[in-house]
Amino acid sequence: MSKRFRTTRHALAAAAATAALSLTLSACGSGTNSDHTSAMPGMDHSASPSPSGSSDDMASMPGMGPASTGNGLADTKDGYRMTSTAATLPAGQTADYRFTVTGPDGKPVTAFAVDQTQRMHFYAIRSDLTGFQHLHPTMARNGTWTAPLAALQPGTWRLYASFTPDNGVGKGKDFVLSRTVKVPGTAMPSPLPKASDTATVDGYSVTVKGEPMAGMAHQLTATVAKDGKPVTDLQPYLDTYAHLTAFHQDNLAFAHLHPTTKVNGDHGGPTLNFHAEFAQSGDWRLFLQFQTGGKLHTAALTLHVS
Structure with a gap:
């Protein structure tokens, strides 16, 4: 083999290696349209979010967003x-x-799963966060629900x-949907009590x-007392x-805080634990319902979420 031939062969081999290396670097480059780049978690920095970055998917990750029920401010x-x-609904009378x-x-939809002993939980509250009602409506065979509301004061209610x-595509998924109604008359809004x-x-x-923080999971602890003494005779209410x-004070966003204290007969209390996730910061009006001696009590307080 001549010296000139050996030199030519080495030059061709070097050129081929350089071309192969260039192709490899191009495939693994930093271009935002690269399929390889976008497929690597945390590496896609394009302006358009991927489907996996939707709020619903983030909500399924503990501490990463609101619960799967959403904020309850839409009817769909x-x-x-x-x-x-x-x-509209009439003022000052049951409806x-x-x-x-x-x-x-x-x-x-006529098939609903049982949650805390009920297939449907229904809530009503006026725009100033007064008049709270928690009901369990009944459903007719055609899927129509009827919620027997106590007397409503004039104003806008959600x-x-x-x-x-x-069953269906939403089987097993929690939903909170809402609508508003007007109650005619002169509305007399009440100021929200200070956080306490x-x-x-x-x-x-x-x-x-x-110390809850918006968008993160935290534990809330409620303690019940009477005449300065711890209460230990709480009765089960809705299996808790x-x-x-x-x-929420500003937009009436909804949050259902799930109890984690196990039920053991008619001697609950004095301490009750809840898994809490608030979608946004600000003041929230909390309604705590508990039962003693066959009577349901509803305590209300304002909680500030950072």
């Missing part, structure tokens, strides 16, 4: 819709509010339906402790010793 979510023909939940196929479908960790109701004192619901 993931194809499920809360419908009603009622735009039945009728509504239907339709599925992605547009048909009324009505929430909390449920879990037992203590509330009293029917002779009971309730103290709530915790206390039911806790919260609404």
Whole structure:
């Protein structure tokens, strides 16, 4: 083999190696449109978020966002819709509010899973966070629900339906949908009480402790006392010793705070623990419901979330 031939062969080999290296670097480069780059978690810095970055997916990650129920401020979510023909309700008297939940196929949903002993939890609250009601409506065979509301004061009210479908594409997923109604008359709004960790109701004192932060999971602890003594005779209510619901001052966003204290007969208390996730910061109005001697008590207090 001549010296000139050996030199030519070495030059061709070097050129081929350089070309191969260039192709490799191009495939692993930093271009934002590279399939390889976008497929690597945490490496896609393009302006358009990927589907996996949606709020619903983040919500499924503990401490990363609001619960799967969302904030409850829409009448439609993931194809499920809360419908009603009622735009107004009478003032100062009991009234039945009728509504239907339709599925992605547009048909009324009639199969609902049981959650805390009920297939549907229904809430009503006025725009100034007064008049709280927590009801368990009844459903007709055609899927129409009827919620028997106590007398409402004039103003704008938001009505929430909390449920879990037992079939279809939403089976097993928690939903909170809501609609508003007007109650005619002159509204007399009440100012929101200042944030406090203590509330009293029917002779009971309730103290709530915790330092919740928006978008993160935290524990809240409620302690019930009467005449300065710890209460230990709480009775089960909805398969728990206390039911806790919260609404945001500015937009009435909904939060259902799940109890973690196990039920053991009619001697619950004095301490009750809750898993709390608040979607946004600000003041929230909390409603703690507990039962003693067959009577339901509802304590209300304002909690500030950082």
